[in-house]
Amino acid sequence: xxxxxxxxxxxxxxxxxxxxxxxxxxxxxxxxxxxxxxxxxxxxxxxxxxxxxxxxxxxxxxxxxxxxxxxxxxxxxxxxxxxxxxxxxxxx
Amino acid sequence: xxxxxxxxxxxxxxxxxxxxxxxxxxxxxxxxxxxxxxxxxxxxxxxxxxxxxxxxxxxxxxxxxxxxxxxxxxxxxxxxxxxxxxxxxxxx
Numbered sequence: 001x002x003x004x005x006x007x008x009x010x011x012x013x014x015x016x017x018x019x020x021x022x023x024x025x026x027x028x029x030x031x032x033x034x035x036x037x038x039x040x041x042x043x044x045x046x047x048x049x050x051x052x053x054x055x056x057x058x059x060x061x062x063x064x065x066x067x068x069x070x071x072x073x074x075x076x077x078x079x080x081x082x083x084x085x086x087x088x089x090x091x092x
Numbered sequence: 093x094x095x096x097x098x099x100x101x102x103x104x105x106x107x108x109x110x111x112x113x114x115x116x117x118x119x120x121x122x123x124x125x126x127x128x129x130x131x132x133x134x135x136x137x138x139x140x141x142x143x144x145x146x147x148x149x150x151x152x153x154x155x156x157x158x159x160x161x162x163x164x165x166x167x168x169x170x171x172x173x174x175x176x177x178x179x180x181x182x183x184x
Contacts, residue, residue, distance in 0.1 A: 029130040032137075036128070036179035038121040044149070045124075053148040057140045086178015087128035 002079065005072075009080025012073055015065065016081075023084040036086025042078035050074070094171065097164075101172025104165055107157065108173075115176040128178025134170035142166070 013024075016034070020026050024035030034042065048054035050066035069077070105116075108126070112118050116127030126134065140146035142158035161169070 026130060026133070029132040030136060031130065032133045033129055033178065036181040037125055038118060038123065038179075040121040041118070041124045044122060048149045054146070054151075055148050056146040056151075057136070059146075059148075081181075083181040085180045085182060086125065087130075088177045089128040089173075089175040090177060 005076045005079050006083065008073075009076035009078070012069070012077050013080050016077070019061075020081075024081040025084075025087050033087050034081035035084035037082055039075075039078040039082035042081060043074055046074045046077065047071070097168045097171050098175065100165075101168035101170070104161070104169050105172050108169070111153075112173075116173040117176075117179050125179050126173035127176035129174055131167075131170040131174035134173055135166055138166045138169065139163070 019028065019031045020034050024037070025033050045054065046062075046066050046069065049059060049062035050069055052063060054062070066074075111120065111123045112126050116125055116129070118125050137146065138154075138158050138161065141151060141154035142161055144155060146154070158166075
């Protein structure tokens, strides 16, 4: 199931690439990297954005983007991004 | 200045280790990893928590932790965690 869920997440992630990067290393440093983030945290945050429980700052952008996601979409996205390798902080 | 700011961040980070890990890889997967995150995003998020602009979910915990931080503390913490290497997502 993980294989199928991973590719579903990869497909859904196309919607996130503009702000968070192809594999979750954000092209804009005001945005968070998602690569290597904890899947459980990503599920929690995406659900909080979708359901309007996380407010303030950029939440309104994320709320719009997450509004159409089902729980299984969110799980697939979390699996995809958490499976990527985080940014090597020793590089600038 | 970076050297001094980095060690100041490392010192301040002692306060964060319980939830976010020694080098920003969270020991609890409900918590976000900070290692390799973008410094600018970390400054934005920490300031939003401190100033109460980010609400909902776990914000109340972060607001309490960030309440005593000055802007330069926040910059030092952001430098420290963003300089770490993010989690290798290909490992479980």
